[in-house]
Amino acid sequence: MSLAVDQLCHHFDAGRCRSCSWLGLPYDAQLADKQRQVAELLDPDLAWERPVASAQLGFRNKAKMVVSGSVDDPTLGILNPAGGGVDLRDCPLHTAGIQAALPVLAEFVRTAALTPYDVPARLGELKHLLVTESPDGELMVRFVLRSQEPVSRIRKHLPALREALPALVVASVNLQPEHKAVLEGEREIVLTEQETLRMRVAGPDLYLRPQSFFQTNTAMATELYERARAWTADLAPTSVWDLYCGVGGFALALARSGVAVTGIEISREAVASASQTAAEAGLADVRFEVGDATAYALGSTAPPDLVVVNPPRRGIGPQLSGWLESSGVGHVLYSSCNAVTLAKDLAAMPSLRPVRGQLLDMFPNTGHYEVLTLLRRR
Numbered sequence: 001m002s003l004a005v006d007q008l009c010h011h012f013d014a015g016r017c018r019s020c021s022w023l024g025l026p027y028d029a030q031l032a033d034k035q036r037q038v039a040e041l042l043d044p045d046l047a048w049e050r051p052v053a054s055a056q057l058g059f060r061n062k063a064k065m066v067v068s069g070s071v072d073d074p075t076l077g078i079l080n081p082a083g084g085g086v087d088l089r090d091c092p093l094h095t096a097g098i099q100a101a102l103p104v105l106a107e108f109v110r111t112a113a114l115t116p117y118d119v120p121a122r123l124g125e126l127k128h129l130l131v132t133e134s135p136d137g138e139l140m141v142r143f144v145l146r147s148q149e150p151v152s153r154i155r156k157h158l159p160a161l162r163e164a165l166p167a168l169v170v171a172s173v174n175l176q177p178e179h180k181a182v183l184e185g186e187r188e189i190v191l192t193e194q195e196t197l198r199m200r201v202a203g204p205d206l207y208l209r210p211q212s213f214f215q216t217n218t219a220m221a222t223e224l225y226e227r228a229r230a231w232t233a234d235l236a237p238t239s240v241w242d243l244y245c246g247v248g249g250f251a252l253a254l255a256r257s258g259v260a261v262t263g264i265e266i267s268r269e270a271v272a273s274a275s276q277t278a279a280e281a282g283l284a285d286v287r288f289e290v291g292d293a294t295a296y297a298l299g300s301t302a303p304p305d306l307v308v309v310n311p312p313r314r315g316i317g318p319q320l321s322g323w324l325e326s327s328g329v330g331h332v333l334y335s336s337c338n339a340v341t342l343a344k345d346l347a348a349m350p351s352l353r354p355v356r357g358q359l360l361d362m363f364p365n366t367g368h369y370e371v372l373t374l375l376r377r378r
């Protein structure tokens, strides 16, 4: 049964936030529209598997809150067109643990006297609060600051915050000194002894460090990695590459004894996390390397049996698709969050054709989704 918009989100209903631009559409219709788009863009003749539905609310494991307002009355949410703060601390997309944590963190802004950054005036310190919840209910909290000035106050009040928020296991400061619309900067200062959040998904538990990507919908990520394993099981590859591997979700789900798995990823922190998982799980045949996915492929002399690619929205681009087309690789598992760039990449690899495909609804209430396709050389 579909819920009415006012039952789903009072912020959307009141016009305060329109980020979930499809919220007015019943959930079944959202899925059907996405499925239609995927088939039209990629392959209308493929026997597409039933889309994997998500919970419509409470699925988002990461909150990216812009902090605005004042020390005594901070807003955690977004900015309106005039640059004023809109408080969305009860945004129903977030997991229950994040929804419970945000009011405690708003109180911490007051206690630790963290002046919210004022974008038009270019004054203040606290720009964003980034909060991630693991499947076990543990929290990583990151304070994105303009400078180091408030760090000592955060450290001083951290024990009290951890008492108020016992689920908090990783806390860090990220420094983003520039006046530009980017979420975070390069420098991270971890304030807790524990540096990683344990993410229980399909395969070995993954570790997440502050500056690493993780799929925003843990249930859909688990489904994705399970399918990767199931769809490739009978291919029995002896060598696998996971390009754009992040913290290693696909690589680790495909690890088996005797199968050489290599993960390539641009983020050093993500590679450190993935390597930690492989070492703890005793997976001697799995290794991760920091590098550019395309450069790695173009520089290799021995292509593997199976390549997994899971690029950012821009897709893998003409160089890597061209390399895959002529590489002789028998199968490619392409997981994409943008069917438009996936369609372009597929057009550049005419020898590799989709034999399985499924939409996973990673981003309910928006036009976005994840699509997994298994390509076979013809």
Ligand SMILES: C[S@@+](CC[C@H](N)C(=O)[O-])C[C@H]1O[C@@H](n2cnc3c(N)ncnc32)[C@H](O)[C@@H]1O
Binding pocket: 213, 214, 215, 243, 244, 245, 246, 247, 248, 249, 250, 264, 265, 266, 267, 270, 291, 292, 293, 294, 310, 311, 312
């Ligand atoms: C959509 S995420 C996928 C991550 C991972 N496969 C997962 O399931 O969580 C894309 C990843 O590509 C990485 N990335 C971006 N550009 C890259 C490049 N040129 N070469 C390798 N990795 C890159 C990002 O840091 C990010 O971790």
